[in-house]
Amino acid sequence: MTPMAIHTDTLQELDYRHLWHPYTDINAYEAAPWTCFERASGVYLYDRDGRAVLDGIASWWAVALGHSHPRIVEAIRAQAGVMQHAILGNQTHPLAVRLAAKLAGITPPGLTRCYFASDGASATEAALKIAIQYWHNRGVRGKTRFVALDEGYHGDTLGAVGIGFVPAFHAPFDGAVIKSFVAPAPHRAADTDDAADRACAVQAFAALECIVAAQEDQIAGVILEPLCMGAAGIRLYHPEYLRLVRELCDARGLLLIADEIAVGFGRTGGVFACDVAGIAPDILCIGKAMTGGTLPMSAAIVTEEIYDTFRNEPGRDRTFYDGHTYCGNPITSAAALAFLEAFEAEGVMQNVASRTPQLAAGMARLARHDAVHYHKSLGLIGMIALKPEVGGAALAKRIARRAFELGLFIRPLGNVLYLWPPLTTTEAELAQMLIYFDTAIERGQLPMSEPLPSADDGR
Ligand SMILES: Cc1ncc(COP(=O)(O)O)c(C=O)c1O
Structure with a gap:
């Protein structure tokens, strides 16, 4: 049976009933919009509806050369x-x-x-x-x-x-x-x-x-x-x-x-x-x-x-x-x-060298938002820490959710949000990640009527 053969509602129900997710707040997971990626290629993850989402964290820091590298x-x-x-x-x-x-x-x-x-x-x-x-x-x-x-x-x-x-x-x-x-x-x-x-x-x-x-x-x-x-x-x-x-x-x-x-x-x-x-x-x-x-x-x-x-x-x-x-x-x-x-x-280190200043400049730009406490970057790692007084960790979850809605997958670590893209990410892909990140920070700071939806909890 192919994965598509299982109806999404059934899969979600089976997930809630039988799968124990690592580093996951169970209640928040069950309350959040359900996320299920089914295939991936390059810097993109695709959900069951075929929606493409940029992988901003190289899938738990592992997918260095992009997904499904031939x-x-x-x-x-x-x-x-x-x-x-x-x-x-x-x-x-x-x-x-x-x-x-x-x-x-x-x-x-x-x-x-x-x-x-x-x-x-x-x-x-x-x-x-x-x-x-x-x-x-x-x-x-x-x-x-x-x-x-x-x-x-x-x-x-x-x-x-x-x-x-x-x-x-x-x-x-x-x-x-x-x-x-x-x-x-x-x-x-x-x-x-x-x-x-x-x-x-x-x-x-x-x-x-x-x-x-x-x-x-x-x-x-x-x-x-x-x-x-x-x-x-x-x-x-x-x-x-x-x-x-x-x-x-x-x-x-x-x-x-x-x-x-x-x-x-x-x-x-x-x-x-x-x-x-x-x-x-x-x-x-x-x-x-x-x-x-x-x-x-x-x-x-x-x-x-x-x-x-x-x-x-x-x-x-x-x-x-x-x-x-x-x-x-x-x-x-x-x-x-x-x-x-x-x-x-495939010239991966050359790409890292080219993308490094782009990422650093992008993180510095994100740091203009009032909510940002500080930013740092090194190679293809870029991070911002949010101010505790703006509800750092809770806001980080909200921003990550907003980023996801826009088309960028990132996971907060407490009050920290970061990009850790595949090392093969192109200039255009990184630029798009940074635009989504920026917009997500803007939107994340807006008052929200719904409860915090992100279930990410830890690494
Ligand atoms: C620095 C470091 N060491 C060890 C580990 C554990 O690796 P694994 O999750 O593959 O057991 C991690 C995982 O994030 C890590 O970041």
Whole structure:
């Protein structure tokens, strides 16, 4: 049966009855206009009536090259008919090998060993376990905790919750996990000002330095989202922070874990955010865009030095006992390889470079509205924060709803609204997104007779 064969009313009823939606306020979802996209192509999502809506958030930050990218779709189709599953334990598969080698070639210097996982959270979990076992393998005991950033987000599994500090997402689990040490976020809540942003980052770093000095015996490493703390509310911060943390980790022998699950592959203007800051982490987590948003796949990529500590010695088992059924899966590997081929062959970074000033200018223009507190942008990320006194978060939901009615899909993060378009978005498409965004802010500020309709709640 094709999806169209189910009548819309029936589908909606079945949805309300049986589907549990993530990050969704149930009551608001049931009260809101029902949204169901059925197909997608390029920057457009299409609902059941065929209405086209611009995807302003690259479908949860994953669809980097636009929807239904022909090269990736074809690679999936071709591999699906050849071999669908492979075990990487004690054996291998050509596509996983090629992908690992390819990733080693494009990730920041020194990252040579690719450990495949399934989705973002499982890559984060692997990174944490690798870091802890690294110390164990070296015979150092007690280094089992991490320093993470306030309002940081690294996924929803319990280990990732232990290093996450977004109160709404993480507070219920406080008693269930071992929380990491929390350092202040380096973000400055104001329009971009290089000197002031840098000073804020340096100040935040000083606090991190104190935590490390006090707890060094327990700390395995530092984990952070480089340059952009996404789920916290697109908190962009100065690259100097990363350079200082790198230096500190070098000086103290701590592992630096860069979680680029959201920002990896071009989003911040460099292939990786760490490249923009000119640093290399000890462990890099990637996911989301890795398959162009087609299939779940992720990886923790580590240095040779870390990898070597996992070699057994007589009488010492140092094996990494971690692995997911679908890790390095042939179909997802084919999708990731096709994504990387397209990423290189289709001038994606050139397009990012061309669209970056356009987006920055567009966000600055949006900031003229009275309701806007501040705006920031970096690469193909542009955000505005709304003033709390105008009902920031509620207004953000209303604006997102208005944008949707106009033909632009965006999701608020508290009082923050942002654009995170596919990296292949054309000048005309981005211009249209910005026009809709602008109009939505105007309309969102008008008094409304109906209740708040948006059900978006969180990332
Ligand atoms: C920085 C970061 N890390 C990890 C994750 C978790 O990824 P996933 O949802 O694929 O588990 C996300 C998801 O938004 C993220 O933004």
